[in-house]
Each structure stands twice: as structure tokens, then as C-alpha cells.
Amino acid sequence: MSNSDPGQQVPPEFPAWPKQSLRGHKLEGHRYTSREFMHLEWDHMWTRVWLLLGREDEMPAPGDWQQEEVGAESILMVRQSGGDIKAFYNVCQHRGQRLVSAARGHTNRFVCPYHSWAWTREGELDFVQDADDFPQGNPCGKLRLAELKCETFAGFIWVNMDPDCVPLREFLGPIWDEWEPYGLASWKRYVALSTTAPCNWKVVLDNFNESYHVNTVHRPRGAAVEKLRADSGIDTNYKTTRFDMADTGHSRMIMRGGYAGPAIDEEGIIGEPLASVLREWGLDPEDFRGRGEDTREALQQARRKLGPTMGYDYFDRLTDTQLTDAYHYTLFPNFAVSVWVDGFHFLRARPHPTDPEKCLFDNWWYAPDSPQLTEPVRTTSGVVDRKATVEHELFELGEKSMGLTIDQDLSVFPGQQRAMHSRGYSGSYLAGQESRTQRLHELVDDYIEGRRP
Numbered sequence: 042m043s044n045s046d047p048g049q050q051v052p053p054e055f056p057a058w059p060k061q062s063l064r065g066h067k068l069e070g071h072r073y074t075s076r077e078f079m080h081l082e083w084d085h086m087w088t089r090v091w092l093l094l095g096r097e098d099e100m101p102a103p104g105d106w107q108q109e110e111v112g113a114e115s116i117l118m119v120r121q122s123g124g125d126i127k128a129f130y131n132v133c134q135h136r137g138q139r140l141v142s143a144a145r146g147h148t149n150r151f152v153c154p155y156h157s158w159a160w161t162r163e164g165e166l167d168f169v170q171d172a173d174d175f176p177q178g179n180p181c182g183k184l185r186l187a188e189l190k191c192e193t194f195a196g197f198i199w200v201n202m203d204p205d206c207v208p209l210r211e212f213l214g215p216i217w218d219e220w221e222p223y224g225l226a227s228w229k230r231y232v233a234l235s236t237t238a239p240c241n242w243k244v245v246l247d248n249f250n251e252s253y254h255v256n257t258v259h260r261p262r263g264a265a266v267e268k269l270r271a272d273s274g275i276d277t278n279y280k281t282t283r284f285d286m287a288d289t290g291h292s293r294m295i296m297r298g299g300y301a302g303p304a305i306d307e308e309g310i311i312g313e314p315l316a317s318v319l320r321e322w323g324l325d326p327e328d329f330r331g332r333g334e335d336t337r338e339a340l341q342q343a344r345r346k347l348g349p350t351m352g353y354d355y356f357d358r359l360t361d362t363q364l365t366d367a368y369h370y371t372l373f374p375n376f377a378v379s380v381w382v383d384g385f386h387f388l389r390a391r392p393h394p395t396d397p398e399k400c401l402f403d404n405w406w407y408a409p410d411s412p413q414l415t416e417p418v419r420t421t422s423g424v425v426d427r428k429a430t431v432e433h434e435l436f437e438l439g440e441k442s443m444g445l446t447i448d449q450d451l452s453v454f455p456g457q458q459r460a461m462h463s464r465g466y467s468g469s470y471l472a473g474q475e476s477r478t479q480r481l482h483e484l485v486d487d488y489i490e491g492r493r494p
């Protein structure tokens with residue numbers, strides 16, 4: 042049933058994703074520690090999937106470029122004169138020098154730091170010194186940078202090292218339609234924290250593929266599970282959470298949100314941050330004392346009615362549950378995101394070039410940006426001024442906080458990675474609500490064994 046005014050078009054809720062069957066094998070320690078397994082993943086999986094690497098708004102003008110690393114590769118993304126983006130391996134075709142080392146810049150030509158061969162934005166070689174000294178002929182006009190498949194969606198740049206890959210839209214499956222209404226391409230980044238983590242990338246993704254840890258790892262010290270459920274405004278109970286897995290390996294978890302849930306405290310008082318959220322939308326938390334279940338629908342109605350007048354023009358295109366609930370997605374293989382009604386929490390783990398026991402972990406936050414929106418952005422790493430210029434910070438784990446929630450997640454990773462070497466660990470014993478973790482590993486195996494979906 043819809044909460045809208047009569048006559049208003051409310052987008053229908055998205056259907057369940059198709060059912061997947063799992064093989065259910067144990068997840069053993071070597072998957073996280075073995076170099077051999079790391080190489081199998083690289084050769085058969087990382088080099089054959091769409092990887093989210095860059096951001097379009099960070100390279101608006103022709104000649105702007107951005108460079109990101111994934112495993113052993115560095116990928117150079119370049120805005121072309123016609124507005125499209127090309128992606129190249131960041132490697133000179135003379136003798137293999139990396140062309141750029143910075144994260145981004147602007148150029149007409151990429152001049153190699155070794156012997157100054159110059160490559161155009163389009164990847165053509167157009168200058169070499171001593172051009173007449175090549176017995177096999179002048180390489181200009183003959184050699185090109187090695188290009189890889191590149192598409193854009195949601196304002197992000199996606200690349201695929203497999204020349205025979207399926208189009209990005211097909212790879213993303215149902216995610217495309219569910220994300221499109223938010224207009225994510227125009228959202229701005231408000232948190233950009235990256236760290237090297239002493240664990241395999243799957244330790245990170247395993248965690249973001251299950252909510253079983255939420256009531257334990259994220260519980261305030263000494264607090265009861267019910268307290269967390271009551272105050273967060275999110276019902277973390279697996280029985281009311283919806284779990285889905287797509288054919289192409291991505292997962293979705295929807296937790297009912299925007300309400301005080303099944304367990305508000307004895308006096309029925311609604312805690313923070315939900316109380317503040319209600320106030321922002323013109324609702325008095327006191328009116329809901331003792332009936333925390335009712336805040337969700339009230340919030341949906343308030344957002345649907347007031348959203349467009351408050352600068353959230355896309356609320357019209359969202360379903361009722363998108364207006365309140367926690368939509369967590371994990372995109373195969375290495376990208377996890379929580380899509381909130383006004384925030385996009387970006388979590389990514391990139392494999393280390395040589396060490397299976399390390400990864401590069403990104404914790405970023407995007408939020409809508411429009412002149413009408415002036416309230417600070419509420420993120421899991423703190424409150425950020427909407428006009429702030431956000432610098433990307435890269436640091437070693439523990440040097441700086443990533444915000445309480447992510448610090449809590451990160452706190453368990455090193456211990457788990459070390460224990461993966463133990464002779465006393467014979468592999469996982471998973472709960473039903475950890476099926477998405479199981480599926481991540483089964484998909485990795487499918488790729489390795491040549492059965493990619």
C-alpha cells in the first residue's frame with residue numbers, strides 16, 4: 042500500500058531477485074593466505090569482471106585523467122575530446138615504464154618519464170626521440186597504449202580487462218534499475234579515507250556480505266542488542282531483513298529502517314539519531330512515544346511530501362522503502378555500498394599487488410549536492426559541511442579513525458587474518474544469514490574453474 046497523496050505516482054517496490062542455490066562448502070584458511078590462490082583469482086576472476094575504479098566528476102574536462110590501482114595493475118582513465126572516457130593500462134609501450142604516478146592530473150599528452158615517448162589522450166604515440174633509429178620503422182602512428190573496456194554508470198568509471206566481457210549493464214543486472222532513480226552521477230564525495238588493511242580482500246567483503254556481526258561488533262560497549270536495534274532506527278534482526286542474490290554474483294540486503302523497531306526502551310522513548318531525523322522532517326519524536334513501529338510510515342509520508350521542496354528532487358522517483366530502509370548492496374567481487382535515502386556509503390577492498398594478506402580499503406561517502414541543500418552531511422565518519430572540499434587521505438591502518446562503525450569492522454580483520462593460518466581452523470560453519478558470504482566464495486571458485494555466470 043502506498044503512502045502518497047491521491048493522484049501521486051509512487052514507484053512500485055522492486056521484485057525479489059531470483060533464487061540461487063549454494064553448494065555450501067567450507068571456507069578454509071588457505072583462501073585468504075595462499076599466493077597460489079591469489080594468482081588463480083587474478084588470472085581468472087579479477088581480469089574478467091567489471092571493476093569500479095574512477096569517478097567522472099573528478100575529470101570533467103577533456104585531458105583530465107585519473108589513475109587507480111587494482112592488484113598488480115595501474116589503470117589510467119582519460120577524458121576524451123568528445124566527452125567520453127577511455128581507459129588504458131598505465132604502461133609505456135617502449136620499455137614498460139609507468140606513464141603516470143600521481144592519482145590525477147590534466148594533460149594533452151602523456152610523456153613517459155624514461156625516454157620521453159609521448160602518447161596522446163587517445164592513446165596514439167606521436168613523438169619519440171631519434172625516430173630514424175628504429176630498424177623496425179618509426180613507432181609513431183604504429184604503436185598505441187593498451188586500452189581496456191570502459192563504461193560509466195552512477196557517475197563511476199568501470200573497467201574490464203577482458204576484451205570479451207558482457208556489457209556493464211548486463212553485469213550489474215537488477216542494480217542498474219534500482220540505483221538509477223537516485224541520480225547518483227551528480228552526488229558529491231564528502232568522505233575519502235583509504236587505508237592498507239592487513240588482511241585478504243575477502244576478509245573485508247565477507248564482513249560486508251553478512252549482518253550477523255552487526256549486533257555484536259557494532260554494539261555500544263555493555264549495551265544490550267535491543268538497545269542498538271532501538272536507537273539506530275534500523276531493524277537488524279535477520280528475520281525481518283530481506284536477502285537477495287543476483288545471477289551475476291551481486292547481493293542485496295534490505296533492513297527495515299526509519300523506525301524504532303521492535304524494541305524501543307521501557308519508557309517508549311525514541312533515541313538518537315532517529316529522533317533528530319524525525320524532527321528534520323517535521324515530526325515530533327514525542328508523538329511516537331511507545332509506538333516506535335509507526336515512525337517508518339510517517340517518515341515515508343513526510344519525505345515523499347516534503348522531499349522535493351527541500352532539495353531532494355529525486356525522492357519522487359524512489360519507492361516507499363527506498364525512502365526509509367537500509368539498502369545494502371555488495372557488487373561482485375569487491376564493492377559494498379549502503380544506499381541511504383540521502384547518502385551513498387562506498388566501501389571497496391582492492392587486492393594488494395603481491396601479498397594475499399593485505400588489501401587497500403576505501404571508505405568513501407557521497408551525498409546529493411544541490412544549492413537548496415545546506416544542512417551538513419551526516420556520514421558514518423562524522424558530520425561534514427556541505428560546502429567542504431574533501432581531500433583523499435591514504436594512511437596505515439590505525440593511524441587515523443575512519444569513524445566508529447568502520448573502525449569497529451576493521452578491528453576484527455587483523456585477528457581473523459592471522460587465525461586463517463591456524464592448524465586448528467578447519468573452515469567455516471555459516472548461518473543462513475551468511476549466505477551472501479558463501480556465495481561470494483562460490484562465485485570466485487566458479488570464475489577460477491571457468492564457470493563464470
Ligand code: FES
Binds near residue numbers: 133155156
Ligand atoms: S619506457 Fe617509456 S619512453 Fe622508454
Ligand SMILES: [Fe+2]
Binds near residue numbers: 255258446450
Ligand atoms: Fe559492520
